[in-house]
Every structure is written in structure tokens, then in C-alpha cells.
Amino acid sequence: MARKMGVYAVLAFVLYGLFFYWYLFQFADPKLPFEYEGTKADPATFLNGRELSLSEEYSKIRNLLFFLSTPLEWLIYFLILLFGLSKAFKRWAEDSVKHKLLHTPVYLFWLSLFAFIAVLPLSYISFSLSKTYHISTQSFPSWMKDELIDFWLNYATWLIIVPVLYWLMRKSQKRWWLYGWLLSVPFTLFMMFIQPVIIDPLYNDFYPLKDKALETKILTLADKAHIPAEHVFEVNMAEKTNAMNAYVAGIGSNARIVLWDTTLNKLSDEQILFIMAHEMGHYVEKHIYWGIAGYLLLSLLGLYVTYRMMNWAVDRFGKELKISDTKDIRSLPLFYMIISMLLFASSPLSNLVSRYQETRADTYAIEMTKNPDAAITSFQELTRNGLSQVNPPMLVKIFRYTHPPMLDRISKLEEYEVKHRTE
Secondary structure, three states, X not given: OHHHHHHHHHHHHHHHHXXXXXXHHHHOOOOOOHHHOOOOOOHHHOOOHHHHHHHHHHHHHHHHHHHHHHHHHHHHHHHHHHOOHHHHHHHHHHHHOOOHHHHHHHHHHHHHHHHHHHXXXXXXXXXXXXXXXXXXXXXXXXXXXXXXXXXXXXXXXXXXXXXXXXXXXXXXXXXXXXHHHHHHHHHHHHHHHHHHHHHHHHOOOEEEOOOHHHHHHHHHHHHHOOOOOOOOEEEOOOOOEXXXXXXXXXXXXXXXXXXXXXXXXXXXHHHXXXXXXXXXXXXXXXXXXXXXXXXXXXXXXXXXXXHHHHHHHHHHHHHHHOOOOOOOHHHHHHHHHHHHHHHHHHHHHHHHHHHHHHXXXXXXXXXXXXXXXXXXXXXHHHHHHHOOOOOOOHHHHHHHOXXXXXXXXXXXXXXXXXXXXXX
């Protein structure tokens, strides 16, 4: 039975992959709606023929890799359970160390290492793709260093969560999901607080903006928005990518507005001021805090559904999955798999909320700067340097896009520009 379930799982993954290949490469129509042709949102007006071709090629392959990556994780965890690897990891942990408290950390290490190695080829393909299309400028050693940092950070995070979670399962098999969620609230806030000052610097160097004249302009804009900012930070991303970005990270006194140096190198001051006003819009409308509240609400529902699904799976397929009880550490791959499935299933909702917030931030930025030309050209440059699709297929937009497509963003700015000129 276990072997048959494994074959069905692999077959389902292959069929799923073939569907998305057909959808992205055959079914989805990249043609722009007629009413947008010739407008500033039309990529043909600001990209040359080669850039248009590369944008479509790169986006299709990148989107396919996205849709394959998460279900591949589910398949890996499912096969780990079916073929008894989770049971083997537990046995290795018990045989290698005598102290019972160390069994879970050792088990978690073997599980994390196996999953990391299993998904590494797909991660490398994604890295190689971005190098081929000149999005990434990162060397292989630098990329591998970031991958290893990811591995150890994830391991350290789960090393805090997993022992507590399974202790709660043993103490309260019916309420562990609720107690686990209550403990996750301060933990989430703590991680958000330390991210800009401890986690992010592990990957890149951050320092105050070197261009003091530009910093003065940005801080003047922040003062106009009643934002108590003293510094704007830049990060050295040029050695890793040609893409551009800016963001707000952290909460409370550790909140930071960050500019990539690629953005500084490729955009004018007026364009950067629009982008900064956009990020200030997130701050003013407290989108970070709304995002945290939404995440915590979804995590409460997610943990409850996980509790129910784990019990059902163990009762129905415990023998095949080599799990006798949910509170056995061997059930951890099942926990990971269900959590990943729920995150994927909830992504259309979270992305919809995010796109709404990004639209609000765009509106705030253009009302503050009153410079639609700088706004439009900055989005055009972002599209060119990231080789992103202006009008992505519907499923890509639903599952991938945390920001509105550039077609929507540039069109709204163009409408504002026409209205502003008329007035």
C-alpha cells in the first residue's frame, strides 16, 4: 500500500507539473488587452524587441519553477514518511546520543538536512536561470553561502519551535494548537523586531545612505508624512543582482526604510523619492501591523486545521506513514507538509490583501510627490531590470503577485497624470 501511495504521489506531481507547463507555455495569452496598447503601460513603448522576448521567456520559466517548488516539498515530506526515513532519523538520533533531550535536535538536523539536499537542485536551477538572463550577478560561492545561512537559520528557528510544540502535544493532545498559537504571538513579534538588526545583516551589509543630499530630501519627505525617521539605509545588492527594490522592515524602534544600491544607481532622485513615498505610505497606514495581525489570525486557523488533519491522517493512514501517534516526533514531516499546503492554499487571500495595500501605498506616494512622470518611469525601469511581466497570467497573479501587476500600477498613474494635467 505504501509503495502504491508513493507511485500515485509522484504521478500526481508529474501531472500537476505538466498542467502548469501547458498553462504557462501554451494556454496563457501574453497579448496586452487592446485598450492598453500604445499606453505607457504597454511594454512595447519602453522595452525593445529583445527585452520583450527575454521578459516573456524568463517569466514563464520562473513561474513554472515557482509552481513546482512548493508541491515538491510536499512530495519530499510524504515520501520521507512512506519509506520510513522519519523513523530512521529518530532511530539515528536515539543511537547517536544518550541524553533524551538531545534526541529531538539530532532528529531535526537529519530531517532538515535531507529536505535541504532534496530541494537544492531546483534552487540551483532557479539561481542558474537568473544568471543566464543577467538578473543575478551573484557568484556560486556567494549563493551557496546564502543557502547555508538559510539552512542554519531555519534549523535554529525550528529548534526553538519543535521541542515546545511536541511537548504541548504530549501535555494536551486536544489543545496544543491553541497553546502553540498563544506562544507564537510574542515569538513572531520578537522575530520581526530583530530581523533588521540581526537577521538581514547576515546576508548583506547595511549602512546609512551615502548620498547625504538625497537623504536630506527623503527625510524632508518623511517629516512631511510625520514619520520620525533619522536615517535611510542602503544595502549592497549590486554584487548579487541587477534587480531593484526598496522596503520597510522591522517594527517599533527597529523599523528601517531600506534602499538597494541598484535602485540608487539606476534611478533619478525624483524616481527614488516616489519609491520612498510609497514605502512611507506603508508606514503611515500601518500596513506592517495589519500584516502581522492578519498573519496571526491565519496562523490560529491554520494550526487548528493542522491539528484536525494530522489526527485524520494518522487515524486513516498511520500504518502506511509509519506514524503511531501525532505526538511522536516522527509525525514532524506530516506537520511540515500540512503547514506548507495551508500556506499555499491561503496565498491567494494574503496576496490579495497585499496587493490592496500596495495600491494604497502607490496612491499615497503619488498624492505626496505629485510627480506621475517619475512614478511611471520608475515602474518601467523596475520592469526592465527585473524582466517581469507587465500583464501576468491569472493564476500567476493570484498565487505569486504580492504587488499589483505593472499594467495596473502604471495605468492608474497614467490616469492620474491625465487628470492632473486637465486640472
